[in-house]
Amino acid sequence: MPRLISTEIAGRIEDLYGAPLAVLEAHAQGQPPGMLAALLAGHHDLAFAEQSITFHRERLAQLVHPERQIGVHEVSHVLECARRLAEAVAIRDVQAKTVSAVLRSLGRVEGPEPSPAPAPAAAAAVPTPPVRATSAAPTR
Template sequence: MPDPYAASRAAGERIEALYGRPVAELAADTAPGSMRHALLNSFDALQYADRAVTFHAEQLHRLTHPDRAIESVDLGHIADATRRLAHAVTVRDSHAQVLGDVLNSLVRVHDVTSQASAAPQALAVTPAPPPAAPTEPARSR
């Protein structure tokens, strides 16, 4: 059986590589509204989705165990467990896809202190031109 936590494990390793610190340490000092906060919230959702897949797979396995006699009443429960498992897999895969795409778009900045200590460069600011006056008078109906 494939690793049910492969998606969240890979995302966690990528976050740790990106920030250079363990996820638990990153979560301790995260400011709401930051990219790191959003990444960690997405990572938590992915971990929850991984656990849901495992839970529903175990539930379906328990309902369809070879040593268990399946009666007509169980068919609804089996169909429901199958539907829930399929939904959990879909949710997990979508979380993994979005989080993976975001993580792939980010790169680690290696030396932030030397960039921060460099003198900020002035930006040339030009004022916006004033709006043009209308050439024709406005008509009313």
């Protein structure tokens, strides 16, 4: 059985949010759309594409079984099934790439290395002398 990318993605979502997928899905139901909702939708689409791949692969294997005769009518079914299989694989690959990229961008990041202590000021600023107010009366 081929490995399911959706299972790996589900595990990464659970690790990121610290809860099982079922709990996260229930929590996201009453919330406004956000990153969690987007990740769950991407996971759902990915899982659906994988189910479609399995279905069309099995159907194609039935259609081209060695004991089965392939006539003009069956050829169109074989071609259509192969087209749908290729489409499901393309969708799965795009969804996996997109959701994985988003998950990588949300991963925990190590804090920046502490910067060295600032060097002491070379010279203290010289205070500016106060400005004297003049009380001279205006001349005409």
